[in-house]
Amino acid sequence: MKALARIYIALIIFFLYAPVAVMIVFSFNSSSSVWVFEGFSLDWYTGLVSDTLMLNALEHTLIIAVMSAVISTVLGTAAAVGITAIRNKFSKKAIMSVTQIPMMNADIVTGISLMLLFIFIGKIIGLKESLGFFTVLIAHITFNLPYVILSVLPKLRQTNSNLREAALDLGCNPVQAFFKVIMPSISTGIITGFIMAFTLSLDDFVISYFTCGHYQTLPIIIYSMTKKSVKPDAYALSTIIFVAVFVLLILYNMIQTKNEKRKMPVRQV
Amino acid sequence: MKKISSVVVCVCMLLGLLLSGCGYQYADLDLRGEYTRDLEGTTLTVYNWGEYISDGSEDSMDINREFEKLTGIEVNYLTFESNETMYSQLKNGGVNYDIVVPSDYMIERMVKEDMLAELDMSKITNYDLIDSQYKNIFFDPDNKYSVPYSVGMVGIIYNSAQVGEIDHSWKVLWDEKYKDMTLNFNNPRDAFMTAQMILGQDVNTTNEADWEEAAELLKQGKANLQGYVMDEIYSKMETGEASIAPYYAGDYLTMLENNADLKFFYPEEGTNIFMDSVCVLKNAENYEAALMYINFLLEPDIATANAEYIGYASPNTAVINNEDYYYYQNPILYPAEDEMPEVQYFHDIDSETRKKYEMLWNDIKLY
Amino acid sequence: MNKKSFGSRLVAAPYIVWSAIFIIVPLILMIYFAFTDTDGGFTFANISEIGKYKTAFLISIVYAAAATVITLILAYPMAYFMTKLKISSQRMLMLIVMIPMWMNFLIRTYSWITILSNTGLINSFLGKLGIGPLKLMYNPGAVILGMVYDFIPYMILPIYSVMSKLDKSLLEAAEDLGSNAFTKFRRVIFPLTRPGIISGITMVFVPSVSTFYISQKLGGNKTMLIGDAIEYLFNLGPDYYNVASAISLLLMCIILVCLFIMNRFSDEDDGGVIV
Numbered sequence: 001m002k003a004l005a006r007i008y009i010a011l012i013i014f015f016l017y018a019p020v021a022v023m024i025v026f027s028f029n030s031s032s033s034v035w036v037f038e039g040f041s042l043d044w045y046t047g048l049v050s051d052t053l054m055l056n057a058l059e060h061t062l063i064i065a066v067m068s069a070v071i072s073t074v075l076g077t078a079a080a081v082g083i084t085a086i087r088n089k090f091s092k093k094a095i096m097s098v099t100q101i102p103m104m105n106a107d108i109v110t111g112i113s114l115m116l117l118f119i120f121i122g123k124i125i126g127l128k129e130s131l132g133f134f135t136v137l138i139a140h141i142t143f144n145l146p147y148v149i150l151s152v153l154p155k156l157r158q159t160n161s162n163l164r165e166a167a168l169d170l171g172c173n174p175v176q177a178f179f180k181v182i183m184p185s186i187s188t189g190i191i192t193g194f195i196m197a198f199t200l201s202l203d204d205f206v207i208s209y210f211t212c213g214h215y216q217t218l219p220i221i222i223y224s225m226t227k228k229s230v231k232p233d234a235y236a237l238s239t240i241i242f243v244a245v246f247v248l249l250i251l252y253n254m255i256q257t258k259n260e261k262r263k264m265p266v267r268q269v
Numbered sequence: 270m271k272k273i274s275s276v277v278v279c280v281c282m283l284l285g286l287l288l289s290g291c292g293y294q295y296a297d298l299d300l301r302g303e304y305t306r307d308l309e310g311t312t313l314t315v316y317n318w319g320e321y322i323s324d325g326s327e328d329s330m331d332i333n334r335e336f337e338k339l340t341g342i343e344v345n346y347l348t349f350e351s352n353e354t355m356y357s358q359l360k361n362g363g364v365n366y367d368i369v370v371p372s373d374y375m376i377e378r379m380v381k382e383d384m385l386a387e388l389d390m391s392k393i394t395n396y397d398l399i400d401s402q403y404k405n406i407f408f409d410p411d412n413k414y415s416v417p418y419s420v421g422m423v424g425i426i427y428n429s430a431q432v433g434e435i436d437h438s439w440k441v442l443w444d445e446k447y448k449d450m451t452l453n454f455n456n457p458r459d460a461f462m463t464a465q466m467i468l469g470q471d472v473n474t475t476n477e478a479d480w481e482e483a484a485e486l487l488k489q490g491k492a493n494l495q496g497y498v499m500d501e502i503y504s505k506m507e508t509g510e511a512s513i514a515p516y517y518a519g520d521y522l523t524m525l526e527n528n529a530d531l532k533f534f535y536p537e538e539g540t541n542i543f544m545d546s547v548c549v550l551k552n553a554e555n556y557e558a559a560l561m562y563i564n565f566l567l568e569p570d571i572a573t574a575n576a577e578y579i580g581y582a583s584p585n586t587a588v589i590n591n592e593d594y595y596y597y598q599n600p601i602l603y604p605a606e607d608e609m610p611e612v613q614y615f616h617d618i619d620s621e622t623r624k625k626y627e628m629l630w631n632d633i634k635l636y
Numbered sequence: 637m638n639k640k641s642f643g644s645r646l647v648a649a650p651y652i653v654w655s656a657i658f659i660i661v662p663l664i665l666m667i668y669f670a671f672t673d674t675d676g677g678f679t680f681a682n683i684s685e686i687g688k689y690k691t692a693f694l695i696s697i698v699y700a701a702a703a704t705v706i707t708l709i710l711a712y713p714m715a716y717f718m719t720k721l722k723i724s725s726q727r728m729l730m731l732i733v734m735i736p737m738w739m740n741f742l743i744r745t746y747s748w749i750t751i752l753s754n755t756g757l758i759n760s761f762l763g764k765l766g767i768g769p770l771k772l773m774y775n776p777g778a779v780i781l782g783m784v785y786d787f788i789p790y791m792i793l794p795i796y797s798v799m800s801k802l803d804k805s806l807l808e809a810a811e812d813l814g815s816n817a818f819t820k821f822r823r824v825i826f827p828l829t830r831p832g833i834i835s836g837i838t839m840v841f842v843p844s845v846s847t848f849y850i851s852q853k854l855g856g857n858k859t860m861l862i863g864d865a866i867e868y869l870f871n872l873g874p875d876y877y878n879v880a881s882a883i884s885l886l887l888m889c890i891i892l893v894c895l896f897i898m899n900r901f902s903d904e905d906d907g908g909v910i911v
Contacts, residue, residue, distance in 0.1 A: 005717035009729065012714045012792075015785070016736050019747030022757070023739075026750065032327070033527075035508045035750055050293050050325065053346070075651050082648020095648070098655050101663070104838070104895055106846030108863050109884045112870065113662035116877070119361050120665060128552050129365035142658040145651065174643050205742060205849070210870070213364045214314065214347050222742045226853065227350050228319045228500035230746055231326075238743045245738045249731050257724050357873030449771065455857050496774050496856020508755045620875075627872055634860040634868070635692055 020242065027235035034230050044236040054237055057221040061202060064133075064217060068140035069198040075141070076148030076197075077190055081178070083149070084156045103146045111210035114139050118211060131213025139211040140201045147200065148193035155189030156182070295338060296330050298571070302394050302564045309341030313558040316355060316366040318545070319348040319500055323578035330574040336565050342558045350499055351456045359384065359550070367553040368562060370418050372543050374458075377408035377617035379548070385414045386549045392560040395567035403584040406544065407616065415546035416563050417584035419576070421517045421602075422612060423459065423541045426502075430530035431512040437534045439467045441513055443490045452505060452514035453490070455497035457630035458615060459541070460487060463515055466538040473616040477625055484629040488636050497634075506531060517543075518601050519581030533601060539611035544584070663888075669881035674874070682882035689865055689883055696862040697890070699776065700844035703783035707840045708833065710784070711791035715832075716825075718792075719799050730796065733789050741786050745853055748785065752778060752854070774856035782850035783840075790839035798832030799825075834898050842891055862887055 026034045030041035048054065086092045102110050115131070118138075122130020159182060167177040183190075205219035212220060218237075225234050315333075325331030333344040347366070349355040352375040358364050371379060379385050390396055396416060403417045425442075427435055432450070435441050442451050442463060454460040464483040465472050474480070495511050503520070505511040507527040521533045547566065549559045565571060569587035576583040577595045582602040588594055589603070596602050604610070618626075673679045718729050736744060751757045752772040759769040772778060802825070810820045848863030860868070862883065869880035 002720075005720055008713055009717050012710065012788075013732060015710075016733065016788070018751060019744045019785070020736060020739060022747040022750050023743060026747075033504070033508070034746075035504055035510075035753070035755065047326075075654065078647040079651030082645050082651070085644035086648070095652065095655075098659055101659050104842065104891070105888060106842055106863075106891055108846045108848060108866055109666075109888045109891075110662075112866065112880070112884050113666045114658065115363070115870075116665045116669060116881070117658070117662040119363055122362055127362070128554075129363060131363040138658060142654070145654070149651075199738060203738065203740060205740070214345070214366075216347070219740055219742060222740055223849070224319060224348060224350065226501075226742055226746050229503040230743075234743060238739060242735075242739055246735055249735060250728070253727055253731055257727065353873070354871045357871055361874050361877075449774070491858065494856075494858065496858055498857065508753075510753050510755050624875070627876075631860075631865070631868065632688070634857075635689065635865070 023235045024239050024242070027232050027239045029232045032229075032231050034232055034235060044232040045240075047233055048236055048240075051233055054218070054221060054233065057216055057218045058237065060215055061218040064137055064140055065198050065201040068137055068144055068201045069194050071137075072141045072144035072148050072197050073190060073194045076145045076193060077152050077186075079145070080149050080152035080156055080186075081182070083153065099146045099149055101146075102143045103150075107143075107204075107206035108210075110143060111139070111207040114142065114207070115210040129213060131211060131215075133215045136208055136212040136215055136217070139207050140204065143204070143207060144197035144200060147196045148190075151193040151196065152186055152189040155186040159185045293325050293331055293334060296335060296570070296574075298335065298339075298568070300339075300568055300570070302568065304339050304561060304565070306341045308555070308558045308561070310343075311555055311558055312343045312345055313368070313555050313562055314345045314347070314366045315368045315562070316347050316349060317368075317370045319350055321348070321370070321545075321579060322346070323575045329578045330571070332566070332571055332575060335571070336562060339565070340558070340561060342555075342561070344562070352458075353456065365552050365554070366550055367555050367559045368547060368549055370545050370547050372545050372615070373406065373408045374615040374617045376415050376546060376548060380408065380414055381617065384551055386551045386553060386556065387413050388416065388549060388563070389560060392557075393564045393567070395564050398567055398569070398572075398585050398587045400584050400586050400589065403544065407614065409546070415548045416567070418545045418547050418566070419519070419579060419581035420542070420544045420584055421519050421581045422535060422543075422610065423462070423515055424518050424521065424533050424535045424601075424610075425513060425515050426506055426521045426524065426531055426533050427514075428506065428509055428512045428528070428530050429532045431509060435513065437537050439463050439515070439536045439538055442515065443467075443486075443493060445493060447513055448493050449495050450512040451494050452496055452498050452502060452511045453487075453494055454515065455499050457626055459515075460497070460630070460633075461626060462541050462615075463487075464490075466536065466540065469538070472541060472613045473618055475619060475622045477622070480622070480626050480629055484626075484633055487633050491633065491636060517581065519579055522580040522596065522599070522601065535604075535610035537610075539613065542612035542614055544614075666881045666885060669878050670885045671882075673878060682878045685879050686882055686886055689862065692860050692862045692865050693886070693890070695859060696845050699780055699783065699861065700841050703780045703787070703844045704837055704841045706780065706784050707788050707791045708837065711788055711795055711836065712833075714792050715796035715799050718796050719802075726800065730793070733792050737789050742849060745782055745786060745850055748778075748782060748854060749773065752781075773854060774858065776855070776859065778854040779851050779859065779861075782854045783844040783847065786847075786850065787840040787843055790843075791836035794835040794839065795829060795832040798829045802828055830901070834901060838895060838898055841894065845891065846887060 026037060027044055028040050028042070029037050030039035030043065083092060083095055086095070114135070118130050118135045163181045163185070164177050167181045168174065172180060203219070204217075205223060208217050208220055209223065222230075222234055225231070323329045323332050325334065333346050336342065337344055349358070352372050355369060355371060356375060356379070359366070359369070376385070390412070393416060396412075399417055403420065404412055409415045425437075425439070427441075432447065436444075441447060442453060453463060461480070461483050462472050464486040465474075465479075468479075468483060468486065470479050470483065495505075498505060498514075500520075502511075502514055502516050503524060506514055506516075506524050509528070509530075518533065518535075521531065525531050525533075547563050549556060549563075553559055566575070567585060569585075569591070572583060572585040573588045573591055573594055576585070576588045580596070580602075582596075583589060591597065600608065670682055671678060671680070673681060718726055721729065749756065753759070754769050754771070754773070756772075758772060763769065806824055806828070807820065810824045815823065846863045847861065848867045851857075851859055851861045851864055866880050866883055866887070869876040869883070
């Protein structure tokens with residue numbers, strides 16, 4: 001049974017990583033094909049340096065991901081705090097339902113409806129071009145918000161409301177009470193929300209496709225490449241990103257595991 | 270935590286290292302026109318077809334960079350994949366550009382809809398290099414809105430190692446011998462053309478029955494195809510994934526570099542000729558820089574490097590008559606008069622007919 | 637007291653305004669487009685136009701349903717076996733499942749072409765064994781494979797997270813009461829992991845039914861899914877926005893109905909109710 005389990009897990013991992021492996025291998029191809037491997041070379045990695053199109057797109061992607069994650073984390077955390085304080089069941093439910101729309105809806109519908117809005121507004125105020133940096137940022141914040149809210153809300157629910165009362169009684173103002181008492185207990189939720197927002201934004205293609213104008217992010221560039229002949233340079237960049245993420249996450253995981261082990265005896269005392 | 274931050278620092282340093290080196294070698298240009306640096310620091314937005322400019326890859330000249338170095342104008346270069354997507358993006362007001370490079374029929378439509386700016390030809394001093402046969406064409410009879418960029422014809426590319434010699438006809442795409450080995454265009458105008466040629470129709474017909482007949486033929490052919498593609502055709506033909514496909518002659522020459530088995534012909538039923546021209550949009554933010562850019566594209570050195578990279582026929586006499594030009598008197602790009610196939614230009618069709626064929630295409634895809 | 641909580645409620649205000657403008661208004665605008673012609677006059681023409689797309693809707697739903705079922709069949713044992721491992725390996729595996737999600741899904745889908753195409757890795761390997769090239773691409777199977785591949789992490793993770801929280805004592809109790817493995821699964825494990833399954837199904841079905849990339853690359857552009865149809869129409873220009881909006885609206889309704897049905901099966905009322 002154990003062996004079977006291991007084989008099954010290995011097979012699924014193989015399935016998940018086969019295309020990733022293909023991508024990594026072909027990023028070292030000496031010819032410009034992503035179909036036939038002709039020999040090892042680092043040309044595509046060194047070539048990235050002068051590929052302004054791709055580097056610009058990477059920069060755009062990172063700017064949008066960081067900004068949208070920060071803004072949606074702040075807005076979303078505030079929203080979660082506010083929603084917890086709402087006593088009226090009906091309005092609470094209404095807000096929660098609206099919050100879930102961007103999560104549940106198909107990306108293509110979200111993207112198109114936002115595009116219609118931006119173009120509509122652009123026409124009203126007479127812009128020459130209505131899509132660009134701000135529209136893609138707004139779109140990303142919009143689809144990130146629910147994930148932040150839904151990761152912070154459960155933590156808030158677990159927080160003992162007396163803590164806040166106590167802090168207020170001891171002379172904190174509400175803002176201080178939030179930062180000194182509530183914030184520490186919901187911080188894991190906030191961090192999870194932030195990471196999710198950042199990730200989703202980094203990888204989003206469909207919604208950006210309809211809202212970015214010529215503020216093209218990396219997935220958009222890659223999409224237009226796959227419409228022609230993808231060259232290994234796109235694979236090279238993806239490989240760099242993959243390795244960076246892989247190393248970071250695995251290290252993070254190892255450190256966490258170690259920390260927990262270290263903490264264990266303390267808890268037992 | 271320390272470990273994470275040190276990893277982050279390492280990754281950043283690695284990226285920094287990658288970014289600090291610089292690969293491109295500027296060319297030594299011999300220029301005819303006058304270029305000033307008056308517009309230094311401004312941005313010029315160019316919207317062109319994908320893979321349609323020499324961009325520095327594989328040791329070619331990076332035309333945009335050369336222009337940036339010469340004038341100090343930053344070129345924001347973006348690409349589209351069909352006339353229709355370009356048009357729709359401009360039309361909905363989502364984006365705006367300075368320069369676009371549409372094809373003939375789309376220029377006709379954009380002129381009609383007042384989307385293009387008149388060019389100040391006194392600033393485009395290299396315009397005299399354009400071969401007179403490419404001036405005063407139907408879509409721009411007075412040469413007011415466009416400067417020819419490249420010209421070409423559609424033909425059929427086939428892999429002789431896989432299919433041997435084949436009939437020089439569009440019908441090969443329907444031939445069941447080649448089931449799952451053929452491709453067709455993934456855009457309505459070109460795909461319809463392949464059927465219209467077989468049916469002997471005028472490609473600009475406004476008779477609905479004609480379009481329906483052509484659509485019926487395309488539907489019949491769908492099961493025979495491996496797929497509908499645009500520029501993906503490069504990898505499919507070069508690797509032998511597909512064996513027969515219609516495409517633009519210039520692209521065939523590029524593919525030939527990577528697969529010597531590929532051959533090409535212009536079908537006997539006739540074919541489509543197209544001309545892609547550089548235009549400036551009415552809404553352009555940087556009109557003067559756009560004129561300078563167009564003039565720069567016409568420079569003999571630039572135009573030759575570009576024509577060699579793209580592989581399409583050039584309308585520029587400084588290229589055509591240059592004996593060092595890689596495709597000098599190439600029989601596919603510049604067929605002799607008696608070798609010339611029967612050709613038809615696409616014209617802008619009235620919006621009723623256009624909607625008709627766009628919806629027919631939709632039906633074919635849904636079929 | 638009242639005043640204090642009023643202050644707390646107020647911090648939700650920016651979000652409420654935001655969601656009104658960027659969630660509600662766009663949907664209203666889409667509905668408006670769906671029921672008007674290009675000049676803005678009210679019409680049902682776009683809705684009746686949808687009839688033409690019924691095959692596209694049907695194919696999309698069938699493909700997405702197939703992909704969802706396959707994903708579930710593959711993911712469930714994976715999640716189950718994962719819970720049998722040491723805690724540290726479990727966490728590591730979870731990361732390994734998640735990491736591909738950080739990679740651009742277009743690139744990952746495109747890589748499949750290298751594997752599946754007529755001249756691809758599988759076929760050239762088979763060719764060496766003397767087995768003729770198999771037709772692995774440009775067919776429905778390839779499109780469904782693409783969907784399964786792209787969205788399987790969204791199935792594994794929720795099922796795993798529910799399963800890892802299962803109370804071991806319940807399983808032991810079932811065994812003590814003489815359940816065999818199958819009954820244990822049917823009566824205890826499956827019902828308890830249902831919330832995970834339900835959220836997995838939604839997270840796979842919704843992106844599958846609306847995708848417009850996978851069919852283009854792996855299906856050779858020959859089958860038009862509903863996402864492809866919407867993309868095609870939007871790319872034709874403003875003249876087609878009305879029809880495209882009507883199709884999008886129907887797609888949204890289908891998704892909402894599916895979610896609603898799914899929610900009926902879920903006994904979790906933890907903010908998970910939509911509509």
